[in-house]
Amino acid sequence: MITLPCVILVEPQLAENVGMAARAMMNCGLAELRLVNPREDHLSAKAVAASSNAEEILYQAKVFSSTEEAVGDLGWVAATTARHRDQTKSVLSAETAAADAALKIQSGISCGLMFGPERTGLNNRDICLADAIINIPLNPKHCSLNLSQAVLLVGYEFYKTQADMGGRQFVTNNTTPADKSLVLKFCAYLENLLDDCGNFRVGEKREKMVINLRNIFTRNQLTEQEVNTLYGVINHLIKPKS
């Protein structure tokens, strides 16, 4: 059962870049690396060091002597290139390509993400093997990416399709979020103190101040512990100096 796209690096020049690409793959939960005619040894010490604990991916990488062979058993391949080519082809953002790959994989189709040599990028003969071109949306005036960064961005988009962590969480650790009554009780306590101080006397102004204070203390999702901290602060402040 195929569950992840493989990464195909066509004629990578530097072993270090292959290692860094492996690291980026591991960051994104990808595992299978295919190399077409790498110029340097992808198992060299430099490559392994650059992989930063992702050397398993390097050891298991398969080496091919042509791109045709490297994609032979795949059902869907997307090629990363910054330039549009003179080929009639779908051009997908990295996000859309990742979504497409995830769908294909769900249908049991093996997918590959293809990246070209550092200097020149993929040539037309490689690109014509791909079902689609991936165009990573970046500043058009400065879109040159390191090979491993291209792998990282596309892999990251794929990772996001698999592991929806939820865009927004609120972390309270071991404390309990305070419910409104607790917050309002604190606000009332503060309002009473301010009344006693002689503030708050004028009706309309008092109302405004109450609303301001309540906004301040409701906007930041206080925890019970934090409400207690606030009581402590206030009580310290009003304590007569000894």
Add this chain to the structure above:
Amino acid sequence: MITLPCVILVEPQLAENVGMAARAMMNCGLAELRLVNPREDHLSAKAVAASSNAEEILYQAKVFSSTEEAVGDLGWVAATTARHRDQTKSVLSAETAAADAALKIQSGISCGLMFGPERTGLNNRDICLADAIINIPLNPKHCSLNLSQAVLLVGYEFYKTQADMGGRQFVTNNTTPADKSLVLKFCAYLENLLDDCGNFRVGEKREKMVINLRNIFTRNQLTEQEVNTLYGVINHLIKPKS
């Protein structure tokens, strides 16, 4: 008028990483870099070389002696950290943080994206200055990122909020997509030829073959030029050998 978030690197250790972060910023259309107590000279030859033509960002970077000063004029700050901290705080995915920053900026609020030192990440005193934590969704078993890669991923998400390139395009260059009639005419031509060859004789099988062929030639959005190419191919094939 603020239009982009600034990037704040707190105590970056290596000048090279600052240069690479500048490159990643430029990739993502970001411009303003703030450095809190960088250990090395961010204008060194190494930093400039690593920035790969983004040295302007380095030259214009502002250096601060504390994180408090670096964020002083900002209205909203998000801190990147791989670990959740013991702080009650919103935790946003990079995508959600980018969307939030874009919204804040629309409201005229200056935003900052904060990144910690390479080895240790941001400490708790830095994080408590932030409105939210950015948690980049990555393989939890291998989520350590190079500083510039963290800047790249968060910057990329921000770039996507600004420049929606459309997820899916179909590039035909200077050729015209073939309309259905042209494709069907070609299919009919082919069907007739196959009839003449003596294939296609049995009614039900013929129907199946017609549908298969039409599916093959409609699924790939042919251009007019490509239809002509197909005619050429067929005509070559049926030409009697001289």
